Amino acid sequence: MNIIQKPSKNFNSRGPWAPNVIVNHITGGNKVSSAINEFTVNDRASAHFVVDLDGTVYQCVDIRQAAWGNGTSQTQYYSAVQDGKTVSLASKVWSQYSKLDIVRNRKVNANLYTISIEHVNAGGGVLTAPQLAATIELHKYIIAEVKRIYGITIPIDREHITGHCFIAPKTKPSCPGAYFPYDSILAGILGKIEVKSDTTCDMVMKQGATYQLKLTSIIQPAVTIGTAGVLTQELVRQTGNDYFVKIKAVGKPGTGAGVFANGKKLFAVNIE
Ligand SMILES: [Zn+2]
Numbered sequence: 001m002n003i004i005q006k007p008s009k010n011f012n013s014r015g016p017w018a019p020n021v022i023v024n025h026i027t028g029g030n031k032v033s034s035a036i037n038e039f040t041v042n043d044r045a046s047a048h049f050v051v052d053l054d055g056t057v058y059q060c061v062d063i064r065q066a067a068w069g070n071g072t073s074q075t076q077y078y079s080a081v082q083d084g085k086t087v088s089l090a091s092k093v094w095s096q097y098s099k100l101d102i103v104r105n106r107k108v109n110a111n112l113y114t115i116s117i118e119h120v121n122a123g124g125g126v127l128t129a130p131q132l133a134a135t136i137e138l139h140k141y142i143i144a145e146v147k148r149i150y151g152i153t154i155p156i157d158r159e160h161i162t163g164h165c166f167i168a169p170k171t172k173p174s175c176p177g178a179y180f181p182y183d184s185i186l187a188g189i190l191g192k193i194e195v196k197s198d199t200t201c202d203m204v205m206k207q208g209a210t211y212q213l214k215l216t217s218i219i220q221p222a223v224t225i226g227t228a229g230v231l232t233q234e235l236v237r238q239t240g241n242d243y244f245v246k247i248k249a250v251g252k253p254g255t256g257a258g259v260f261a262n263g264k265k266l267f268a269v270n271i272e
Helices: 033-039 103-108 128-151 183-191
Strands: 011-012 021-026 050-053 057-058 063-066 077-082 083-092 114-119 162-163 202-207 210-216 221-223 231-239 243-247 256-261 264-271
Touching: 021 128, 033 050, 033 083, 033 162, 050 128, 057 128, 057 210, 063 114, 114 128, 221 231, 243 264
Parallel strands: 021 114, 021 162, 050 114, 202 264
Antiparallel strands: 011 063, 050 057, 077 083, 210 243, 221 256, 231 243, 256 264
């Protein structure tokens, strides 16, 4: 996939750890430039990837390195010097506060075994349609890269594909937000995005005739024709989750073909 490199200096070695948890985040602001600036100019934080509202994907940290996005503390209290005295302070990012077994059981800094994706904020964790499509592709890319580099298969479940709030519920309860589409992302990775078609019955079309169908889906469905040279298809327009597709009968009378969305047959057309 097309990824624009914007290298950050904010990372550490993973040490002996291999990544097998993908953590989703939402940015504070709604500009991709300020998110990337935060990771590349300021010395405060980083994520491996940033997905803009228009679906453009940026990479700031190599998958083999630990970004600074999901830090957890191994201890409930830490020592600090205040007014010249050493005091014990409570950590709000203690790993035992996490809602994930994997984080509580490992008891190390979660940055060591996680890969972070920032999404530019469209509000409350909602993703734009191109952003959702892009993050599904990015999740698939990360899973393939982790398999290639480490020989590890990241399970497609909510324990391993998660959000910042599940790792640090005390400090980041709203990252990536209540409306973040975890289930749509999992379905997209598994190739199980549902497509509703307003046309499901087989039909007969005259050669040269056209027909418009409406498909409803959270991301643009891939429409294909089962037999070459029988039908052409084009996306005419999109309104929200509705995609209007025009098919044209171009084959000879007596030929026929199926119309498919995301690999599933919707109906057949016979040409007369
Ligand atoms: Zn976050």
